[in-house]
Every structure is written in C-alpha cells, then in structure tokens.
Amino acid sequence: MKLLTCPVNGTRPLSEFIFGGEYRQAPEQNSCTDAEWAAYVHNRHGAPGDKKEWWYHSPSGTWFIAERNTLTDKVSSTYLLSQKNLNEEKAAQEAGK
Amino acid sequence: MSFRIPKQAREWLNRDKKINFTFEGETFTGFEGDTISSALWAAEQKVLGRSFKYHRPRGVLSLANHDINVMLTDGTDTNMRGDIVELKEGMSLNAVNTIGGVKKDKNSYIDSISPLLPVGFYYKAFHTPRRLFPFWENIIRKAAGLGVVNFNYPRILKRKQHAHCDLLVIGAGPTGLTAAYEAAQAGLEVTIIDENRHAGGSLGYNRAGDKASVEYLDDLLNKVVRHPKITLRTDAYAAGYYPDHLIPVVEAGGITKFRAKAVIVASGAFEQPPVFRYNDLPGVMLGSAAQRLIYRYSVKPFNNGIVVTANDYGYRVAIDLLDAGTKVVAVVDLRSGSNGGLHAAELYRRGIKIYPGHCVYEALATSDKSSVRGAVICAYDDKENIALAANKFTLECDGIAMSAGWAPAAALLYQAGTGMQFDYGVQQFVPNRLPEGVFAAGKVNGIYDLDQRMRDGIRAASDALRHLGHSVAPYAIEKHNGPSPSHAYPMVPHAKGKNFVDFDEDIQIKDFENAAKEGFDNIELMKRFTTVGMGPSQGKHSNMNAIRILAKIRSLPVEKIGTTTSRPFFHPTPIGHLGGRGFHPHRLTAIHDWHQAHGAVFTDIGAWKRAAYYPAANHSKEDAIQAEAMAVRKSAGIIDASSFGKIEIYGPDAAEFLERFFTGSYISQKVGSCRYVLLLDESGVVVDDGIASRLATDLFYLSIGTSNAAAVYREMQRSQQEWQLNIALVNVTGAYGAMNIAGPSAREILASLTDLDLSYESFPISHIQEAVVAGVEARVIRVAFVSDMAYELHVPMAQSQHVWNALIEAGKKHGLRPFGSDTQRLLRLEMGHHMPGIDTDGLTNPFEIGAEWAIKMDKPYFIGQRSLSILAKRPLRKQLVPFVLASNFNADMPMECNLVIDGNEIAGRVTSISYSKFIDRCIGFAFVTPAKKAVGSEFQIRTDSGSLVTATVVETPFFKNQIKSQKGA
Amino acid sequence: MQALNESLNAKKDSKTALKTTPVAHAYIKTTAKWAIVNEMEIAVEFASNDIEQTRKKVLGITDVSCFERYGIKGPQASKWLADHELAIPSNPNSWALSNQKDLVLRLGSSEFLIEDQLDDVASKKLADITRVEGLYPVVRADAAFILSGSEVLNLFSELCSLDLRDSSLLANDVVMTQVAGISAIVMRQNLNGEQVYRLWCDGTYGSYMWEMLLEVAVELGGGAVGLSSYKN
DSSP: OOEEEETTTEEEEGGGEEEEEEOOOOOOTTTSOHHHHHHHHHOOOOSOSEEEEEEEETTTTEEEEEEEETTTTEEEEEEOHHHHHHHHHHHHHHHHO | OOOBOSOOTTOSOEEEEEEEEEETTEEEEEEETOBHHHHHHHTTOOOOEEOTTTOOEEOOSOSSSSOOSOEEEOSSSOSEETTTSBOOTTOEEEESSOSSOSTTOGGGHHHHTGGGSOTTHHHHHHSSSGGGHHHHHHHHHHHSOOOOOOTTOOOOOOEEEEEEEEEEEEOOSHHHHHHHHHHHHTTOOEEEEOSSSSSOGGGGTOOTTOTHHHHHHHHHHHHHHHOTTEEEEOSOEEOOOBTTTEEEEEETTEEEEEEEEEEEEOOOEEEOOOBOBTTTSTTEEEHHHHHHHHHHHOBOSOSEEEEEESSSHHHHHHHHHHHTTOEEEEEEESOSSOOOHHHHHHHHHTTOOEEETEEEEEEEEOTTSSSEEEEEEEEEETTTTEEEEEEEEEEEOSEEEEEOOEEEOOHHHHHTTOEEEEETTTTEEEEEEOOTTEEEOGGGGTOOSHHHHHHHHHHHHHHHHHHTTOOOOOOOOOOOOSSOSSOSOOBOOOTTOOBEEETTTTEEHHHHHHHHHTTOOSHHHHHHHHOTTOSTTTTTTTHHHHHHHHHHHHTOOHHHHOOOOOOSOSSOOOHHHHHOSOOOOOBOOTTHHHHHHTTOEEEEETTEEEEEEOOOTTOOHHHHHHHHHHHHHHSOEEEEOTTSEEEEEESTTHHHHHHHHSSSOOTTOOTTBEEEEEEEOTTSOEEEEEEEEEEETTEEEEEEOTTTHHHHHHHHHHHHHHHOOSOEEEEOTTTEEEEEEESTTHHHHHHTTBOSOOOTTTSOSSBEEEEEETTEEEEEEOOOSSOSSEEEEEEEHHHHHHHHHHHHHHHGGGTOEEOOHHHHHHHHHHHTOOOTTTTOOTTOOGGGGTOGGGOOTTSSOOTTHHHHHHHTTSOOSOEEEEEEEOTTOOSOOOOTTOEEEETTEEEEEEEEEEEETTTTEEEEEEEEOGGGOSTTOEEEEEOTTSOEEEEEEOOSSSSOOSOOOTTTO | OOBSOTTHHHHOOTTTOOEEOTTHHHHTTSOOEEEEETTEEEEEESSOHHHHHHHHHHHEEEEOTTSOEEEEESTTHHHHHHHTTOOOOSSTTEEEEETTTEEEEEETTTEEEEEEOTTOOHHHHHTTOOOBTTBEEEOOOEEEEEEESTTHHHHHHHHOOSOOSTTTSOTTBOEEEEETTEEEEEEEEEETTEEEEEEEEEGGGHHHHHHHHHHHHHHTTOEEOOGGGGOO
16 A cells, blocks of 8 residues: 655555545636636546645545656655645745845 | 385474374374375375366475465365465365365366367357356356355454564575575664465575585574564465555465565565476476475475476486485486586486486376376477477386476566566566665576575665665675576477466466467467466466467567566465454444434444434334324424534634635624535535534534535635635534434423523524533524424533433423434425435536525635536526425335436436325425426326326425414524 | 623533443443543443453553543644643644643644543643634543553554554654544553553544454453553
8 A cells, every 4th residue: 555645644554545636726716717617627637747636634634735646656745735835935035036 | 105204404394293184085194294285295195186177187296385286175164275284183185176086086087078178168169159158157167166165164353464664575585584684784674574384495495415505594594583673474475565565464364464664575486397298297296396395394206206307406306306215217408408517417426317408208197197107208409399209218207306497486576566577598587677665686586596696685685775775885796697597498399288388277388379379379368368377376387488388489589478467466365364354433422322222223324323213113114204203293303413514613714714615604694693504516516515603703613414524524624725714623523412302392391401591582593502401511503404493402422411311301291202314304305405415416506406595606705606607607407396296195106316207308306205294295306307397387207117106396395384483483 | 702601611510411431332241330530431440450450461441531631723722731831742743741640642733632641630720711812622522542561562553554663653752543444643651650552533433442442452362441440
C-alpha cells in the first residue's frame, strides 16, 4: 500500500486518506460565460501528468494538497492549501519589489 | 530396504523422534524434520502423485515447492505440498486427483490417449454446441483437477499483523545472510526471511562433497542469529511486493505486512529441468533436489544414477551423489566443448564415465511405470539443439539427476517495477533498472560463484545503506565469469513427445509448436492457450523454458519474447490467511441496549446500527411500522435520532460560512430560530439537507441526516480550507445523543420533565431552546419532520439513556411508544417531506423537487449558485410530485423505482411509496414530466409484474396539519 | 456573547442524570462490578485482583471513559491554556502533563484535549469557559482506554499499521491514526511507574473498540482490567 505524507500528521498508509479530486480553481463566476462555467463543472483533464489533488487525512480531519504525477504515481510535495497561498503571496510580493 | 543414509552434517532431522504415518493406506515411519516426500522417498516410495491432465505417475522433481508433483490430502487440508509440508505423527495421507489410488489410478488411461488431446482440444471440442458444454465440463472437471474442496474446513483465525524494519532481506542464503549482517553492522534494523524451515539456502546442500561449506554456513548463521539488530524468520515467504516497500510475509500462523525502508531481494534461482522424453518419470529429478534429499534429509536419491547436465553444476551433483552412496553410472553433458571444470577432473579420477556432447534421448520406465529402469543416450548437436539418435545406446539406472540451468526467483523484483534484461553471459534475465530502495543480490542478480555471491551481498548492503543516507563507500562487484550456469536451450526434441516443459500442466514441446501454428505466438497468448505457467507453481520450473522454446519457434532472441506478468502471491496462500480477523466497525447510540431489550430490529445506516422498528410478538414488519406511525399520529412516539449528523459552527463568520455553504439565508436568522439548509454541489445537484439552529450570534447547531453526515462535515472542512473564515467547525455527532418525541401527547409528556414553556405560542415550530430536561442540559428543537407536534432533544450522549428512560416513564400513561427509522420514513412521507438520496438522485437539481423557496439567488455566492443560474434558464425535464393511488387500492402494489409510463415512453419513476394506515391511502413521490405536475393529473406506474397502476397528483402534506393554532404551526 | 439561556447550571440535577460509559454495551457479556466514577457508571472490576494484576502485566485493557475531559480549539486556545496555567505541548501532535495530573494533548495545531488523570477533577473548572472569540469548546464523548503489559505492541501490530515502538512513537508524541479500522488517538505515558498506551476514539465506536481490543487481548493471554486496579 502506498504511503502519503500529511503535512500535519506525517507519513501514513493510504488507507488513512480519502481522495478529494483534482484541485482546480473555479473561474470568476460573475464574469465567466455559461460555457466556461459548464466546462469547469463538467470537464476534467484526464491526461496523465503533474496534478494538484485534494487529499483528506481522515483520523485528524486534515485537508491538504498533494502534487502528484499521475503517470508515475510519484508525489512531489504535500502542503496545506493555506500554506501554499501564503507562499504564493510571499513570492508575488517579492517579485513585485 | 531404505534410502536413508547415515547422519549428514546439518541435516534437518531429529533422529530421536520417529514419526508414524500412512500414505495411501500403507504405514510408514519417518523422522521428525522430514517432509512427507522425503520420508516416503527414504522408504523408496517413488510414485507420490499423479499429474493434473494425463494422470502420469510423478515423484520428486524439485523438493522445493517449485513444482506440485506431490499433492496430498489428509482429509482436512487439501493440496498439501508433500515436498515442503513437515511430517506429523499420525498423518493419514492420500494423493489427490486419483481414482483408486496413486499406484493404480484408473484415470491413467488418459495418458495413453493423450495424442488425441492436443493443446486447445477442450476449448475446441466442447464449446460447441454450447448447450452440451455443461455436460462435458462436468466430466472434464472430475478427471482433470486437483484436490477436493473440504466444505467442513474449520475456521481458524489467522492473524494479520503489521511490522516495520529498516531493511528487509528476502532469502537467507549466503547472499542474504551476508547482506543482512553487513547492514546490521552498520546500524540498520534488519529482518531476514526465508521460506525454508532452516536458513542457509544453497549453502546447506550445494556442497560438491566439500565439508568447508558447512563450516561457512555455521559461521555465517552464528553471526546473524546472535546479532541484536537482526531478526531471522524462517518458514516465511515474501508473498508479493506492494508500493513503498510493503511486503506481506506469509507464515503458518498468518500474514505479517512488513513496511521496510529498503529491500534486498536475495531470493536465488529456480533450477530448470532439461526437456527430454519421459523426463517426468518418478526417479528423474533436478540436481538440486537430489542434493536436498541428501543433505537436508539424509536420503539417497537412487542406487544407480545418471546425471544429465548442461552446465558445471551437474558435476557437483554427481560428487554429492557419490558421497551419498549412489553409484553414478555416467555424467551426460549436452555441451560438447566444455570440460566440466574442476569437478569433472575429480569425477574422472573417481572413474565416472562422462559423455560430453550427449543427451538423454529418453528415460525408460519400469514395466509398472513406477520408476526409471534406464536411459537412452545419444549424441546431441548443441548448435542445432537436436538429438543425433543414430548411435543411441542404453544405460541402466534407477534414477536421473538433471541440471540444465536456472531461472531467477525475480517475482518480487518484477512486481516492484524492476526493468530486467537478458544477460547472455549467464543466459538469464537480470535486473537492469531497479526501483528506489529495492536491491537485488546473488543468483537473482546473475551472480553464481559462492564467494562472489557473498560479496554481492556486501555490495547490496552498501547500496541499501547509501539509499538510507548512510555514508559508505560504493562496493563494486564484477560480473559472472566462466561458463554460463544456464544452458541456452536444454531441449531434446523427440518424435513421440512426452518431453515435459511444465509438469503442473503436462505441457510438452509440441504443445508450443501447435500453439504457435494456431497463431498464439506471443508469450502472453501462448501462456493462455497452452496454460504453461498457469498451474499452482506458476511457472517456477517452466516459464524460462517456455520462453526459450517460443524464441526458437519465432527465430527471435530471448529478450524479444519477454516474460509474462508476475503477480502476487508468490506461493498460493490460503483464503483464511487473506481474510484474517476482519474488522466490521459499527457505531452504537447510547440507547442501543434499550432498543435491543425492547425487541428492535436493527438496520445498518452507514456505520450505525439503528432501530428500524419494534415488532410485537406475531407482528409483521408492516404491522409494526403502521402501529408505530399510528401512535405518533394519535398519542405519541419517540425515536432515537442519535445517529443524525450534528455539527457546531462557531465564530464571528459562522453565518457567513453557512451563507456560502448552503443555498439559504442565515445572516438574518434570529438567535433561537431554525432554518432549513440545502447543500448543492458545484453543478447544482442536490446533495443533502438539514436544519441549522442559531444558538448564539456566533454559534449555529447543524443537524443533518445520518447517512451523509461524515461526507458533509468533510466538505465543510474543505470549504473552510479554501475560504479561511474566522470560524471553528466541531463535529459533535458522537458527542450528543438525540431523540425526537412526536405526537399529540408529546408536549404534555415533555412538560412533565422540564420547566421550559412548551406552549406552541411561545415555542413555535422551527425554534430551538436550551433547557434542562430530566436533569440534563438539552437543546430542544421544534422540527416538523415527522409531525408538527414534535420536539427533538439533543443531550450529551452519555446521558441520553437517562433522558430516554425519563421520557418513556413519563409517557407510559399517554401510550408513548418507540418508533424506528423505517417508521420515520413513513411518517415524513405522510408529512410530505422528500429526502435527498431517496427522492433525489445524482442528477436532481432543486427546481425539480420544488425547492426554489430554499434558494436565495441574490446573495453573493453559494456552492452551486452559478450552475443554478444556468439551469434556471432551461425548461424543467422532470418534476417530483406527491401522489396517491385510488382509495381502497387493492391490486399489485408499485414499488420504489418502478417506472412512470406515458404511452410507450418512460416518463419518470417512483421514488417513495407506502401505504399509510392513518390516511388509509397509498401515498408517495414520483418524478413525472412537467406536463403531469398539476394537482389532479393522472399518470401510470408499471409494477414489477407489468401491470399499470393509476396515480393522481395531490398536494402535500398528505393530511391536514394537526395543530389548530395557526400561530404555533 | 448572546446566548439563549445562561443559567442552565443552576437547574442541573446531577444526582439523577447519571452518565453511562460508551463501552457499556460491550460489558453485557461480562460479570463486571460496576461503580460510579465522576458521575459515570463504569466497570471497575472484572476479576479478582490477582487475575487482573496478571492481565495487566501481559495485556490489560481498561475502560477509562469516565476520566473527565474537555476540548478546546481555535486561535486563542493556546493563550487560554497559558492563562489557566496549563502546560502547552510545544509541537502539534504532542502532549504534556500539567501539575502531574492534567493531561494536555495537542491535536494538530490549534485544538487541545485536556483530560484529568486518576482522582482528579481539574477539568471541571475548565467547563465554565466564558466564550471569547477565537476560543471554542469541543464537547468530548470519547471512549478512552488504557492498554498495558508486555504484549501491547503485539496487539497494536494487528489493529494499527503504524510503528508504535518506543523508537518511533516518541515519549511525548500523539498520533491520530486508525485502530481496528476507525479513527483514534494513541500515545504512551507513564502511569504509576508503568509504561502504558492510551487510546481514545469516538464514544459511539466504544463498544466495538472494546470488543476488538479484548478479543485480541484474550488471545494473547491478557484481558479486561477494571479501573480499580489503577486506584491503589
């Protein structure tokens, strides 16, 4: 059984986790067209490659993001969504300086 | 007469303990430590089994679980492998798959008609006409098969455990032992496993008469066994490789799932039989099997033996045979140019005749076919791989030892994703690209020389150490040098066949040729058509030869043929082992025992055990449900609702969170009031609903249905991860017990236990109060789910039994009775409430169930809002409507999921239907086309039997509100 | 904060409102001696002292659901602990002991479980939380267990896939994992000089958990141990 690393609870067997689907950013709902929204809701990009995925560590109730290559099944990093946002903000700020 | 010889160094026997047993009705004696096969062979019993297809007599082939010639039953276990199963006092054994015993199997006639049964015969002969196939199948299955399943097999619990180590070494031969010791010396915690009863691998039996190998092994084992960082487990096989180094290890008592940080596979190699006519006769065995007999069990394989070899190993075997007291008649070497190495010289010295460039053309059977009486020898063209039978001659013997080469025991390496390549230097597939943390060493890595194997163990240990972050210098190892341990094509064609490649399945060379002719010339197709490698030993002794034969047929190099997929488990593993203890987690409410004591019938809802109804003596389920429902309508009923999902949403943004998560409006919700919540997914499909009660400006108490509660809470947590609002979510599902007391007398019963003003005016529907009930702090909610005169009490779980008891006691004089979840479904239907998951499906949007009223489209955002804005522009395709059947309806009762039919078209389906004794009508919900949604419309339901039933659309609720005061309702 | 009814405690009648251990259903098959501890009915004795002491050494399973416990979460939770002079476990998923008797488990980063050890009622005083923003109560109804004895890791090896040996489960670690297929909290601590493992799970799974623990414990030569044997 695969192992997965929860950013809070550490490395655990996959049986402790629930898959939450691909992490995708919704289009701005007030400005997007119906077609764009429908594409977001109903279409998934199934080609293998690097994906951001939602995973849930069930015993602790922790949602986090795993960056996984669906072709090789290698997980390159896991982090809380809030951490990533902070990181990205920091990076953006630094880029702006 | 006996083949037992004097005590050998490191033999596996306890000669002080004799073991008595019977085989095929005859009494035998062996020693403790014998396997069934070794004890029988010691008594010169050579016919130990019958083959699967042709019922040919069979004896020892590998003595190592690489074949299944010897399969036995003791009446309880079936398909016991005689070569490896240890002898036990009083065993009463019989060979499987015989009629009339292993010596005179009545099915042996099949062997004589085998030319009429070419490969694929059964497929072709019996599949048409199809109607006759069951008849033929019955006959075939009885004739061709293995043991008989014992349906009275005792259920014995086999534990499934987890274990952890830094390094798992598979195989306790010289390579594995050396690797384990090296790694442990460097500080790793090492577990080493071996499927044999004793560690040592080939070091224990491949001696070529050299006493030093015993001292070597003693020394190595001493170091390993005493090492505090090494755990050695024998009689344990690695059953498979699963991601991230999870290796299930199977032992008699159960399975241990090892999670290792690194794995060294030092699993060795399977000896492969050379293929010649009658190479399956009892008495024809692999060279390593002969050595195992001699050194493990002190049994002489035969009196006068011939060694047929295609590598230098056979010369070692010949010396071991001589030392065991077997007269070696000759060594026959398929190779013409080889000198046989060091050991050939010794054999010459000891006067043994050696025939290089010769083969055994065929083995000759004794008249009763129970053994070998001789071998026909002739010259062999090692380039063209043909026998030159012109000058053939016969040598008398009573046994033949065969050595032709090896196949790596690479199953786990394949499963781990190892890339293998064919190494012509050793005529073997060897690892080329290993996955991270997996290492191979020894024979499985194409290393054969003993000294070199041990150094390969050190090399693998150093690789594993570096993988685990230890700084150790790389250790280089040179490739195999010298003659190949395996022959490129050890096959001797024979016009009359019976030259077996796969002993499990009775597959001969010509079967491959026929398969190829029929077009099955890809290895995977050939495997399935011929069934090579599909027997219980899974190709351990046959796959490599099959690949070689196919390569020859197709004139391709071996590496172009490839190998078949190697799947777990490595050896067949009993179902009981796989089953283990079995966990069935279930949740009980604190009132569970009361329900049980009062005759409740329980139903599983998610993980919960819920009381479904409480049948009185001689009451049917239907009677019980109607009686419980009637009590709620006429006096009072109470239900344990503790399994409801209960979630607290704390914080300044609590209302904002609900606004985004659900469709309704909550910022404006007054403290003390309750509102309906409806959850959609992003596509606007109805997921679940429930009630949000506002207990404080910064606290909502949410109650939702049982089955979806965990998933809804999980989605709330996910949304909070995204939104990062100033809230805290607390799942109190298990912390609060809940009960709903409903009916005209509910208020009076509850009033006797609380000071709370329960008048309908001061405590109207859809309101919540905190109060003390029966001495316990409770949240009291007026929910009109099953009745408009109902109170839902939420109390600490550990005190819910106390409150329940108090209510039951107080309700006695009012005819209060408990009702279950099945009754609840009827009651809510009477009230006209639809339920997500029952009256909706994975495509239902809120417009289709008439839930527009619960949706506040003009707020900034809620999940599913954008999709609803699209859906709202479209015409409805279906509509959920309440309906009734004709009064006094007495015909075929429609069921949930029965179709609504309009002419020849499907117009919808029934989602809920039930007879209501209180209303005295059959009532329900159904999806219909929008054209039929108006009150008074009629539609047709087709029942299971095909009859059409007319239903009429009505309004909800199905009966008049019972509370007279408009204000309180 | 506006709440509905602020004078609830005044009306509470603790004499009649007994609690029942969440494991009660599983006791049906035993002839345990019951007692009321911290207002909860619980089994305190399953067998003679000798037998229980032997079980304790091999593999003892004790229901301690009656220990008072209380949960808090939110950004102000650490501060609140500090204000109440309770130890704050420094890392997520670790635990600390306050005043030798109050166990504080940090579950993740901002949630805490406070449990009174034997014969202590400190967490009662915690229950009178005045709600402030950023500090939220978590009502606990756990089934709680003590597992003791030489075979305890043997038991865990079957019910839990994690490595719980001392080298892996450090002295102050708290793990949230699955035991017997359900979510649970596990740690080890020293109780009366013995190393024991502690286990908590949702109370509604309490009977199931007890049955699983006991089934394995009995196979391994241990069994049920009453709370009395920890009160000496």
